Amino acid sequence: MSRDYGRRDGPMGGRWRAALFVAVVIGAFVEISTPHHRYGPLVDVFALAAVGVVGAAAALGFDSAATSPGQRDRLAPEPKPGTAPTICRYVTGPAAPQPPAQAPKPRPFLRERPTDLGVPRFGDGARAQGYPWLLPERTVQNGIAADEATVGAFTLRAASVIGPGHRCAQPAEPRQDSYRIGRSRDSRHAIVAVADGLSSAARSDAGATTASSQAVTLLREQLGTVGFDGLDVKELYGRIADAVAAQATGRGVDTSHLATVLITAVLAEPDANGVARAWVGWLGDSSAWTLDPRDALWRFSGGEAKDRAAAVVSNEVAGRLPDTPQLARDDYVMLAPGAALALVTDGIGDAWADQAGNINEYFANSWRSPVPATRFTADVGFDAPQCLDDRTAVVIWNGGRA
Structure with missing residues (x-):
């Protein structure tokens, strides 16, 4: 699925979106500059709204196209046959190896109180x-x-x-x-x-x-x-x-x-x-x-x-x-x-x-x-x-x- 999506949104798809955006903008200006006998202001508002919608769609298309198909393939590897697709689209890299589980080690004995404060200590003490x-x-x-x-x-x-x-x-x-x-x-x-x-x-x-x-x-x-x-x-x-x-x-x-x-x-x-x-x-x-x-x-x-x-x-x-x-x-x-x-x-x-x-x-x-x-x-x-x-x-x- 990730590779089919990459072909549709590659560099060619980005150029088509840009051409469409330019055409809509030109058409909107022509529409606004042409006098209308009825609903003139309403037609102008719809024309400007169309420019905004197409512009937003083109911007999203350029953002998607900025990532090459090869990069998307590396970021989201294709699942193997018979396995469920991954939910997360972006992966930071291979998972770090985890150490094998070990039983908790017993805590070393800690003296309840220091024996060298106020009490004379000889050698290593007891x-x-x-x-x-x-x-x-x-x-x-x-x-x-x-x-x-x-x-x-x-x-x-x-x-x-x-x-x-x-x-x-x-x-x-x-x-x-x-x-x-x-x-x-x-x-x-x-x-x-x-x-x-x-x-x-x-x-x-x-x-x-x-x-x-x-x-x-x-x-x-x-x-x-x-x-x-x-x-x-x-x-x-x-x-x-x-x-x-x-x-x-x-x-x-x-x-x-x-x-x-x-x-x-x-x-x-x-x-x-x-x-x-x-x-x-x-x-x-x-x-x-x-x-x-x-x-x-x-x-x-x-x-x-x-x-x-x-x-x-x-x-x-x-x-x-x-x-x-x-x-x-x-x-x-x-x-x-x-x-x-x-x-x-x-x-x-x-x-x-x-x-x-x-x-x-x-x-x-x-x-x-x-x-x-x-x-x-x-x-x-x-x-x-x-x-x-x-x-x-x-x-x-x-x-x-x-």
């Missing part, structure tokens, strides 16, 4: 650090806890942050660390307890909370009855074990479900030289560290040390509550003016003990003196490879005179 925080199925303690206080010459900062390995698990697990801070009735002693529930125990968060709370309460009692020099670690941990076991009985579960480790400390007011003594008792792998203000590292001072020379560092503990309170041990630590004592769970202690990284050095510089509780908490929530456990730290700075 991938789980950026996962969304999920809630456990049961009602548990908060994912973050923090405190700051002053007791006599001592300045305290405390924070506990649920680890990435617990808060983004499926299902999420509760924070299994717990701490308590307190003082003697006369404010001459600061009291600290840090507990770390065992991951293998189904209700270890309850065991840790009970152990830390009971520890501060019972240490205050001992200070009131036997004084600082009479503190008894065996009697203390035995009574704490009884309290944890009672919790298990009340919940109708075995005592192993509330298994936890515990480290405690009591700091006596500084002497005339500004030196303070600290009593430290522990059961399990939570640890005590000291920092001299002139030193660049935190130094291990108490707790169940892990064998870092072993090919695989074991997380198994020799003692735990409430099963083996008789394995508790204690020692005394001296703190010079400006020095600090830190009680930490292994979520921090393991990172400090790893001398291959610079985590210990960072915390030595960051906590050389007391910092606001908000910054302290952000430090405790640090991001580092393979550091997925809960982390808790209580630091006491000796502000005794130099």
